Amino acid sequence: MATAGTLSHIYFFVNKDITTSTEERKEEHIQSPESHSHSLSRSASPASAGSSDNDSGSGSSSSSASKDSSLNPLAADFAPTFTAPPTAAKLYEVREIAGKGLGLFATSPIPRGTCIISEKPLLRISENALHLAWGPYCRLSNADKKAFDALHFYSPPHLHLEDASRMQLIDPTDSTMDTEDVDELVADQIRVMGTFACNNFQCGTGLAVFATTSRLNHSCVPNVHHSFNPTIGQQTVYAVRDIAEGEELCTTYLGGQGVYYVRAQRIEILRGSYGFTCLCAACGDVGGGSDGRREVMGGIAYGLQCFQYGGPAGVEVPYVPRNPAEALKQAEDLVCMLVGEGVLSIELCKAYRMASMVALNLREYERAWEYACHEADVERTCLGSELQDLVRSGAGATCWIEKVRVALVKAGRAPPVTKRGGKTERQKAAKREKKMRMRVEKIAEKEAQMKSEREVAKEAKAAEKRAKVEAQREEERKRREYDAQFPGLKG
């Protein structure tokens, strides 16, 4: 993961100073060349704060309150200084699954938007550089070391872990080590780097491995969304749709943009970096249209990005809308296609945001409001509601909703409110879903029509070529006949 891009899609616009506590930063900074330490049992000052999973992030171990008030629960600014014990029941179990090793499985039905895991890193490094994992690993407590060692190991060939170990971690001038010691140390370092490589997630500006989240297997149609929440300093995993009891919980290892990769690209990355071939619904859908849809979705997403920020000079980018009205239609199509493809996380938020922004630009206030609300809904579903970092940076859906609300008020329109006795949310959602399904079907129909047109054109071209060859042959035959009839005239 450190090098294959990442398991994680960074949605947080992270300000390192906000997200990393001074103590954590201290931990990270003392990691570097000391990593030449040759002893696995070197002083164990845990780089991570343990691995409490499923404590739903409700507890905070730091308090900004004054000493006195922090001890007085009745004080206005009282804040607990202890980490609250886990309150939510464990919603999953770790089980072995054929062909995948261990995985997490729902032990009861899990409704969409449920926080399934919230845990602190087991081992964290400050940059995307695998060799940095060795130092903090050596400082782990024995229990954390055991948890780390139990994780899956894979050594991606392109990472050249042995070279990384010999060149970056071993001190060739150290005369106290003989060849056997060096080989043993190299093997240990390969094991740690390989384990880190295939289990890490993006964590702020660095990478981290987690005791529980790192057991999540991959799917190109994930049912959970993982992200590091700097506000609570924990990795969180939320259900992006209703999950049935017994269903495997799967996230994506390909990051947000991975949604737009076609099957062959996904296979290449997953095989190269994690050593497996994905057999999820999208990868199994050979010839079923998933690849075509993902390609079109990627084209539309990129086209919209070029529309918003400008595209590369001198390159003709397909799907760039010519005007805001076209952009709105494309953003709506993208929403429908993402939903149709079962991609329900951050890329969907982005598509809703785009639709809302363009609608606002077109002064289509109600639509702008509706899409902003959808974005907020999906954001809450994937990330929960403790998102102060996101709000502070102005990137959260709630910040956008506020902008739309102000625009509506300025335009003399009040933000729409749900009418009493009106349609229930469930009815509305069902209607929206039906509408979306119809649009997706329409898009698929259009695609199929375009495909068959392309095939007809290809066939016509091939027929034309065949006729040309046939005509040449005929001419050649006639010429030979003539030559045979009038040999004297030959040449």
Ligand SMILES: C[S@@+](CC[C@H](N)C(=O)[O-])C[C@H]1O[C@@H](n2cnc3c(N)ncnc32)[C@H](O)[C@@H]1O
């Ligand atoms: C982060 S670990 C996931 C947990 C792992 N299965 C375990 O036993 O600890 C990543 C590894 O799990 C396996 N894996 C993940 N997703 C998979 C999938 N969809 N199909 C097959 N193997 C998968 C691969 O071996 C991969 O290198």
